[in-house]
Amino acid sequence: MRILIVEDDPLLGEGIQMGLRQAGWQADWVADGLAARHALASEPFAALVLDLGLPRLSGLEVLKGLRGGGNALPVLILTARDSPEDVVAGLDAGADDYVIKPFNLDELAARLRALVRRTGGRAAAEIVHGKLRLDPAGRQVKLAGQAVELSAREFDLLHELLNHAGRVLTKAQIEERLYAWGDELESNAIEVHIHHLRRKLYPELIRTVRGVGYLIPEDGK
């Protein structure tokens, strides 16, 4: 899952990026409002971590622009502004969550998982698909009660496909969602990961739509 972090403080931006990567997210980081607006317009992100006091374009303006354009991307405001007025203004501008600095990284990661889960229309933390169970927090996958060892990329790929169950994801969409800027990407990487997933789980789980991409059918179909 790819997350965009907008934070103007270099040390803190780097820290959040490192922390969210440890929690299994693909985290990209920009330091001002305009860069955030450009990144949001060109890349698919699963969620946005937004500071309010930003150079060039304030966090609230970024958020209003996003919502004004009809984008329902989960947004978590991460700021040092703790007054009730600021919290109300942030949530009313369209934020889904509001976290005040300093914060706990594990909590931040859990809040982001909850936000992404809700956008997928699920209330439960685990994704259940037939005999398959995927736990985003623990980054564990079980098949018929048996734990299956997956690499980080394989897990993320499975997570994306399950999150969009019933819909086809193109190879390009998968790449954008799985790889942050600067990540190295081999030409047939996605095919290799799909192959591993089919082998480690079961072949019928992921279907190939020739010339388009891949899909996991909705549960029970």
Add this chain to the structure above:
Amino acid sequence: MKGYSLRWRILLGVLVAVTLTWLAVALFAYREARHESEELLDAHLAQSATLLFAFLGDEAHELDEHLPRHHYDKKVAFQIWEGQNRLLTRSAGSPETRLSAESEGFSNVKVEGKNWRVFSTWDPAHRYLVQVADAAHSRDEVSGEFAWHLLMPLAFGLPALGFALGWFVVVAFRPLARLADSIAAQTPGRLQPIALSAAPREIVPILQRLNRLFEQVSRTQENERRFTADAAHELRTPLAVMQTHAEVANAASDEDTRRRALANLVAGSRRAARLLDQLLTLARLDAQYELPGKEFCDLRALVVDTVAQLVPAAIEKGIELEVDEGAAVTVRGAPLLLQVLVRNLVDNAIRYTPSGGDVRIRLRADNEGACLQISDSGPGIPEAARAEAMERFRRIDESGEEGHGLGLSIVARIAELHGAQVKLDSTTPTSGLSVSLTLPAMHPRPAEQQGAN
């Protein structure tokens, strides 16, 4: 000192003044009345004597039987003498001895222990001597009565007046009580000016001062509130940096990540320390209304020393530091604070100037005072933003260079304490920032002043 009551003061004052005036008036009236009544009674005595002569004549001996008897007899008396020695007749209340030795006019005598006012007169033939007398105590009784009538109203009137006055004073002082209520209703966080329109004229000056004080306190509180809010905001970021990197280091599976996170953690805590340092400096400066330990100091030596401490930072960043210190110049001030000021300005210049740039420090003295100018080849501050650059927590640059927007506030405060002027300008041709500090002149030594020109 124990407090006193204005009400009681007014009440007592009025009552004492009224009583004294009343008594003085009564005394005067009493004396006048006594004098008048004496004259009247004396006239009566004289007339009675004349009347007695009318009864006299050849039947002087039979007079006794015709005389009226009345219980007032004890208060009046008369004697009729034939010649000097033969008492013809006398009233019942009269003593048997001669009333007065005087044989003409008024006299006061004491006969048989009793005081009399006597009028003596001879008949025209100088044969009979008539003496008519009033008992002196009866005269005193008359004046006594009179005095009593004068004082009686005071005895009753004074308590009545006291009550009425007391009530008036209480009513008149009600605005004071209301004022006390409205002051008591003020809360330190929300001081409202007290309305002057309803207040008595006597306390309006007090209220005006009070309102001015309220306003000052409110302004100070507002400043402090904003400062605290900003400080809290600024302190949270380095704390977040430290916590985040500590957690990252804790969870890191590879050595590189851990090392990087720990380095950032140290950088974050160094930044928090610097912020705290600046906050404390400002807090201490704010608490001062005048300089502690003002002394003559050599500004040139101070600038050179302070800049020398910053040379390593400049070298590390590849910045050329150039000092043109001019002649020695003496200023009066607090050397420690002036060091903080110079360090802040030079440190700022190094911080915001890109690598390879240069920072120039120039010190000059003229008749108006000492002028310290620090120019850099950094991005400068747009003219529109210069005024607010001195405000606390105001960061103008967007370079990402760490800072809290307190450095220039500290400079401004120290300059203010020294009565110095700080001016922001742009340098030519690099359009970097140029800060000039003008300290008031302090008797530069003539020889060295010449050298400077």
